[in-house]
Amino acid sequence: MNKKILNSYSKFVLAILLITGVVISVYGLTKNEKLGVVARVTANILADQQYSHKKLDDKISEDCFDEYLNDIDPFKFYFTKEDIESFSKYRDSLDDMVKEGDVSFAFIATDRLLKRVKEYKEFAKTQLKKGFDYNKKEDFMINRKEAKHPAAAEQKELWRKKLKNDCLNAMMLKKISEEDKKKKKDKLTKEEQEKEKVAKLWSEKSPEERILKRIDATIKLIENWKPMDIMEMFVNALAHVYDPHSSYMSPETVEDFDIAMKLSLVGIGAVLTTENGYTKVVRIIKGGPADKDGSLEPEDRIIAVAQGDNAPEDVVDMPLSDVVQKIRGKKDTIVRLVVLKGKKGLGSLPQEIRLKRDLVKLGDKSASKKIREVKLSDGTVKRIGIIELPSFYIDFKGLNTGKKDYKSSFRDVKKILEEFKSENIDGIILDLRSNGGGGLIEAIRITGLFFDSGPVVQVKGINAPKAKIQYDLDNKTYFKGPLIVMVDKGSASATEIFAGALQDYGRAIIVGDEHTHGKGTVQTVMDLKTITKYYGIDFEPGNLKLTNAMFYRINGDSTQIKGVVPNIIFPSYFDALKTGEKNLKHALPFATVPPANYIYSNKYTKFIPELKKKSENRREKNKKFEQLKFNIKQLKEINDRKTVTLNQKQRWAEYKKEKEILDKEADAFKDSDDKKDKKEDIILDETVNIMKDLIKDVDSNKKENNILNKKIDAAKSLLEKADFNNNTKEEKQKVDDDR
Numbered sequence: 001m002n003k004k005i006l007n008s009y010s011k012f013v014l015a016i017l018l019i020t021g022v023v024i025s026v027y028g029l030t031k032n033e034k035l036g037v038v039a040r041v042t043a044n045i046l047a048d049q050q051y052s053h054k055k056l057d058d059k060i061s062e063d064c065f066d067e068y069l070n071d072i073d074p075f076k077f078y079f080t081k082e083d084i085e086s087f088s089k090y091r092d093s094l095d096d097m098v099k100e101g102d103v104s105f106a107f108i109a110t111d112r113l114l115k116r117v118k119e120y121k122e123f124a125k126t127q128l129k130k131g132f133d134y135n136k137k138e139d140f141m142i143n144r145k146e147a148k149h150p151a152a153a154e155q156k157e158l159w160r161k162k163l164k165n166d167c168l169n170a171m172m173l174k175k176i177s178e179e180d181k182k183k184k185k186d187k188l189t190k191e192e193q194e195k196e197k198v199a200k201l202w203s204e205k206s207p208e209e210r211i212l213k214r215i216d217a218t219i220k221l222i223e224n225w226k227p228m229d230i231m232e233m234f235v236n237a238l239a240h241v242y243d244p245h246s247s248y249m250s251p252e253t254v255e256d257f258d259i260a261m262k263l264s265l266v267g268i269g270a271v272l273t274t275e276n277g278y279t280k281v282v283r284i285i286k287g288g289p290a291d292k293d294g295s296l297e298p299e300d301r302i303i304a305v306a307q308g309d310n311a312p313e314d315v316v317d318m319p320l321s322d323v324v325q326k327i328r329g330k331k332d333t334i335v336r337l338v339v340l341k342g343k344k345g346l347g348s349l350p351q352e353i354r355l356k357r358d359l360v361k362l363g364d365k366s367a368s369k370k371i372r373e374v375k376l377s378d379g380t381v382k383r384i385g386i387i388e389l390p391s392f393y394i395d396f397k398g399l400n401t402g403k404k405d406y407k408s409s410f411r412d413v414k415k416i417l418e419e420f421k422s423e424n425i426d427g428i429i430l431d432l433r434s435n436g437g438g439g440l441i442e443a444i445r446i447t448g449l450f451f452d453s454g455p456v457v458q459v460k461g462i463n464a465p466k467a468k469i470q471y472d473l474d475n476k477t478y479f480k481g482p483l484i485v486m487v488d489k490g491s492a493s494a495t496e497i498f499a500g501a502l503q504d505y506g507r508a509i510i511v512g513d514e515h516t517h518g519k520g521t522v523q524t525v526m527d528l529k530t531i532t533k534y535y536g537i538d539f540e541p542g543n544l545k546l547t548n549a550m551f552y553r554i555n556g557d558s559t560q561i562k563g564v565v566p567n568i569i570f571p572s573y574f575d576a577l578k579t580g581e582k583n584l585k586h587a588l589p590f591a592t593v594p595p596a597n598y599i600y601s602n603k604y605t606k607f608i609p610e611l612k613k614k615s616e617n618r619r620e621k622n623k624k625f626e627q628l629k630f631n632i633k634q635l636k637e638i639n640d641r642k643t644v645t646l647n648q649k650q651r652w653a654e655y656k657k658e659k660e661i662l663d664k665e666a667d668a669f670k671d672s673d674d675k676k677d678k679k680e681d682i683i684l685d686e687t688v689n690i691m692k693d694l695i696k697d698v699d700s701n702k703k704e705n706n707i708l709n710k711k712i713d714a715a716k717s718l719l720e721k722a723d724f725n726n727n728t729k730e731e732k733q734k735v736d737d738d739r
């Protein structure tokens with residue numbers, strides 16, 4: 001941490017300790033006093049050093065109150081309206097309490113949560129024995145994020161419907177499996193045998209047994225929370241009120257994180273979240289086991305996890321951290337995931353996906369290249385170079401210690417461009433889809449490979465009067481030809497800086513989703529011990545990740561919220577998902593600063609309107625794009641659904657209707673699906689078509705310019721040779737015509 005930050009905190013930490021009666025030598029602090037010190041220090045850093053500069057006041061208190069209760073009861077399932085009212089005295093006083101090191105509210109709310117979960121268990125035991133009327137027409141709200149807390153008199157009804165829905169889900173899955181089996185007259189394929197095996201293992205335990213086991217697991221989890229765990233959740237809630245990327249990590253979390261990084265995350269390479277009790281796949285990490293296998297996809301819901309050949313263990317309603325621990329394991333061991341495919345709706349048949357665990361590390365997959373040859377209408381063959389860049393990776397340690405062959409995305413991309421030069425490449429496509437960012441210096445240096453020199457990004461710190469411009473100054477261009485950059489909503493941070501700069505210069509045409517992720521903020525990690533150690537505090541207080549700056553494009557716009565909007569937009573599965581920075585709670589707003597001085601060129605961008613029109617015409621006639629649009633529509637309907645019927649007959653009818661639509665769509669593309677490689681990429685294929693059109697337009701433009709230049713030179717020559725004033729009328733007219 002720099003001296004300026006340390007000096008700014010020396011006074012307030014000393015004041016905190018004196019106000020609360022804690023002397024400088026605090027070796028005798030109790031656990032709760034330690035928690036108080038951490039909370040006070042963290043809260044004051046957030047108020048003073050976080051980018052938005054929000055004061056620790058009643059508004060922050062109210063937001064923190066809601067955030068913490070939402071974190072521990074996200075679906076408004078356990079806390080009643082009366083519980084929230086009983087907590088109301090804390091709503092606008094948490095700011096004052098945390099200033100005094102009082103985090104008692106977190107423990108009071110957690111105790112109430114445990115009490116309600118135990119009550120739910122007793123209710124479930126009675127209700128499951130009693131059973132349900134599946135002929136009754138009623139609905140259950142499966143998405144309760146925006147719902148209100150139920151009154152005490154209404155909660156039992158909510159619990160009953162939740163239990164009924166869980167049982168009905170299990171019954172549906174069993175019925176789907178049985179119907180699927182009846183249709184098979186011939187010998188089952190190996191894949192179908194595996195599906196049947198999964199369905200059988202899944203149905204070994206009754207729905208009632210699985211439900212009660214889940215509730216027991218939740219109770220055990222809460223009972224095992226340590227005081228530091230509870231304090232961490234509370235301070236995290238406070239940090240998230242400032243912005244979604246600021247967070248607190250307890251010493252134990254820091255240690256786990258460090259170990260995980262050293263072990264390079266031995267797992268499957270998937271980013272997961274939790275939604276409506278399911279563990280859902282958010283993103284597949286390039287180069288990881290899941291990416292190489294290709295079976296697991298975003299929006300898939302993991303309902304069970306098995307180790308090796310053991311029976312799958314139900315993970316519905318299990319905390320995400322526990323599910324992640326079950327998925328991770330030793331390198332080269334097998335983990336089996338039972339999933340419901342996201343594209344097939346809630347009634348899809350469980351599928352098993354077998355993955356071999358491996359080292360997963362962002363940046364492990366280096367920049368790679370391939371070449372596509374395309375033929376123009378005149379028979380000319382053009383060569384298109386494609387660079388896939390998974391992240392802006394760099395080995396800072398190797399760089400700082402002078403290691404000659406340190407890992408660097410800039411060096412790898414530069415090498416590829418040098419190879420492309422000898423391979424006579426006519427145009428380059430840079431694929432940055434799902435590139436979550438990386439080193440800022442790498443983004444700046446790689447941007448500079450495509451133009452001579454100039455500004456690339458602006459960075460504004462919390463107390464800076466104006467944004468600082470960062471430049472590429474090497475005065476070298478490694479490729480001057482047509483350039484297209486591919487992005488999607490998974491493209492974030494440094495990727496948005498790169499794409500935004502090349503778009504602002506007019507140097508590249510950007511294609512992809514409706515916009516990139518929209519993360520324009522910068523974080524720093526503070527070891528809180530660097531502050532507390534100066535005051536005799538001898539325990540590990542943990543780390544604080546803090547948002548302390550923001551990125552701005554050279555045109556003055558931040559990449560925050562809006563991201564980078566492509567010049568040509570493709571349909572995407574992300575269109576059906578609420579992803580991106582703008583959907584994160586408490587995200588910092590879009591902002592602007594004065595633009596930097598740079599020169600825009602329309603050398604390539606002038607062709608965008610025609611390129612866009614041609615691409616749209618091609619996609620309208622392409623059955624694969626029609627299928628993509630249909631699948632996106634289906635996925636959007638599934639994600640927008642807030643309620644499900646609890647009537648068995650109606651639920652089955654809805655499943656059959658949905659299945660019929662999906663089957664018809666599958667039949668329509670059966671031939672192409674059977675022949676295509678599972679890694680086929682229609683977005684990349686269409687981008688190649690756009691590059692083909694761009695190369696053709698550039699070549700045509702060159703020819704037109706050459707003809708025009710020849711005419712101009714000829715006219716100049718005539719003027720130089722002729723004495724215009726002494727020419728006859730006919731001669732003057734000829735010179736004018738030539739001119």
